[in-house]
Amino acid sequence: MASTIKNQAARRAEVRKAAEQPQSLFAANWRSWLLAALLIAGVVVAVLHWGDVKKFAALVAHAQPIWLLAAAAAQVLTYVALAIEWTLVLRMAKCRGPFGKLLGLTVAKHFADQMVPTAGMSGNVVLVDRLREISGSRPVALAALIMTVIAYYASYGVASLLALLLLWIHGQTSWVVIGLISASLGLSAGVPTLALWLHRKGAKAIPAWLRQIRTVCELFEMIKEAPTRLVRNTRLIGELTLLNCAGFALDGLTMLFCLFSLGVYVPFGIAFGAFILASIVVTLGPIPMGLGSFEAVSIGMLRAMGVPFEAALSATLLFRGYTLWVPLIPGMFAARRQLRRKKR
Structure with a gap:
């Protein structure tokens, strides 16, 4: 009797192992494909815009x-942040995460977001996969991802209002500026609301015919897995929003230091x-990485x-160098390390 039970348990274990094997192979494959896409995109962008790198x-x-060192530090x-x-x-979830690993993950996520124009989805895939490990x-x-998105767009709205105030003080408001700021505020309110609604509803948020597609249904149900005590923790969301606001301020300081490095001292x-x-123009526009559109608006506003x-x-070219070209090589290595680590 005991031997029969042992044999049955062994067979069940073999079945589970066989069922899990395709999943692990798929996981390895999608990481390989994403890594290849990121590396190829990085090389293509560098080659096509080598003139900007030389400038x-x-x-x-x-x-x-x-001032160049100050911009790099910012x-x-x-x-x-x-x-x-x-x-x-x-920490709020009672999980430990070495700060060094998280810092490397920020570089990898930034690289993925910049190189593959999927509205941040490529970077989010890397984020969830690594934070899960x-x-x-x-x-x-998933909670970290949802809260990062909510805090980012909430701080985006705050930064947009602050920019409008500063432009008004300097007498540079116009209907175009007000229209762009208004669109930014709509996005800042809509995205967090949508994220919280999807978290609450899960697969119920999508039409019935879409629920018949297993992958889509599982994706929306997965969003619902994020702990409610984390996702709806208003104090934590406030802290994350402040950190994101600090990030926007640091980007503004980077632009300021770039001007200082050229001997131009402005407020x-x-x-x-x-x-x-x-x-804002880059966020609302369809151009990958905002190449060209960012430069045009930045130069126009400064002028x-x-x-x-x-x-x-x-x-503007110095600023884009710091935010786009300088992180390219470390980002490439960070993404490669982050995506390959799970396969070992």
Whole structure:
């Protein structure tokens, strides 16, 4: 009798192992495909825009080093702020996450978001996959993703209002600016509301015919797995929003320091307003990474606020170098390490 029970248990274990094997193979395959897509995209972007990279290098060679270092430090702190956000979520969930790993994950996520234009989905895939391994819990990883999205768009609305105020102080408001800010505020209110609604409803949020597609149904049910005590923790959301606001302020400081490095000294409000307006156009526009549109709006806003054209152009190219080209190589290695780590 005992031997029969043991044999049955052994057969059940073999069946479970066989059932899990395709899933693990699929997981390895999708990581390989995503890694390949990211690396290829990185190489293609670098080749197609090699002229911008060379211009950035030339500008760095002639700019004031102290302000270039200040701009670099401001950009590093934006990654630190995001890593702190995830640390707070994991701590609230009673999960441990080494800060060094989370900091490396911020670089990998930024690279994925920039290289594959999928409205942030590629970076979110990397985020959930790695946080799931770090925390040991898929629901906690999903909660971190949902709360990051909510906090980002909430802070985006705050930053947009602040930019409008600063532009008004400098006499640079117009119906175009007000329209862009209004669209940004609508997005800032709509995305968090949608995220919370999807979390509450799960698969019930989609039409019945879509629920017949197993993958789609499982995806929406997976969103519902995120612990409610985390996702609806208003104090934690407030802390994450403040950290995101700090990130926007650091980006504004980066633009300011780029202007300083060229010998152009302007108030913070001018640099911050130009950065936010350019970011709004990139967010609302269809162009991957905002290549061209960001530069056009940033230069136009700086020029309208009295910055000479040459300085506005050079500062914008320096800023894009810090936010796009400099993180390219470390981001490529970080994404490769993050996606391959799970396969070992």
